[in-house]
Amino acid sequence: MPWKLSTEFTFDSAHIIEGYDGPCGRLHGHTYRVRMELESERLRPSAHVRRGIMVADFKSLKWAKKDVDQGGLDHMFLNEHPELGDDTTAEVVAAYLHRETMRRIHADLEESDDGADLKLRVLLWETPESCCEYWE
Template identity: 35%
Template sequence: MVAQNPLRYRALPVSVVKQFTFDAAHRLEAYEGKCAQLHGHTYRLEVEIKGHPDPRGLVIDFNEIKALVERVVLERFDHRYLNDEVPFNTTAENLVVFLYEELAKALRQTPQATDVNLERVRLWETPTSYAEVQREDIIRRETE
């Protein structure tokens, strides 16, 4: 009998994480090595959103995260030449900060996503290499 039982277990903060992949090409500027040449990756993007579960027990619906990432990232970058899409060198480090900022801005404008924060974005460039930015680093930088 769900109606008689609480739908939320406890009101502790919870992280919700969803992963995505997209394919894109790029080349690195001011770099000596193979990556200075045009090449591509199957990027894996990991998005973590943190908040307190609502009365139903949900922090944010996974479908809302999917729609957000599709709109902000995948429609813009999947099967594209990244150097044409952004005005900076397309290192994993630069890209992950940019993606964090864009996703955080879009999340703040999503009415269903109240009382949640974009906690972390991780961008895998290869199966063994990733760059990551965390909310605490952004907050620390903004207060310096």
Template identity: 50%
Template sequence: MPKWTLTTEFKFEAAHYIKNYDGPCGRLHGHSYRVRIEAIAHRLQASQYCPNPVMVADFRSLRWAKRDVLKGGLDHCVLNEVLPEAYETTAEMIAQYIHDKTKKQLPEGVKLKVAVSETADSWATYEDD
């Protein structure tokens, strides 16, 4: 069975604090977040931008989080004010939030893997099974 993997990487700037954290991360501070998304499918699809079934997903759909917060993304926001209450603002939970919101925009059968970095050498990854 054929399989395609689409990978995109982007960044956004945002501030956050981790509730009840005993240390500097409990105070408001900012990061240059890096996000890597892998979308995997066994068949190609059309997208809202292209009617032909020639892609796993449209890169524009995968990169929504890098848009300005006023345009529906996460760039230049305070994550604690934007993410739903069910999501804490750790890298793990930000990865899950981006995964969950992106998954809703994709056709059935596309598997996602989302990695988020808030420092140059640390990543958190979330994927569903």
């Protein structure tokens, strides 16, 4: 694909892996690092510019960086998230970040645009050494 947007950000959150036999089963926190990579075959208008000159607004890839009170995941107890519940592994959080980001991007597309050429890859670091990658 000719275009790829990449962006990275962090958010701080607490969680417990319910039923985990070890330290991850106790309340603890991470500075999660996220890398979003969005590929596209063509350029489009966005919510902020009506000419077809963007893959997507970078803002649409960084929503999770916002405070939980503004719809993001920063300073959230992830187990209280309705779509995550007690299964807050890096794998489950990465898949959720993919699903929710694609939902937001598709919500911004024009009616005639099915967005079929948009491919998103999410990389989620739970620690500086350990990363989960999710794409479809």
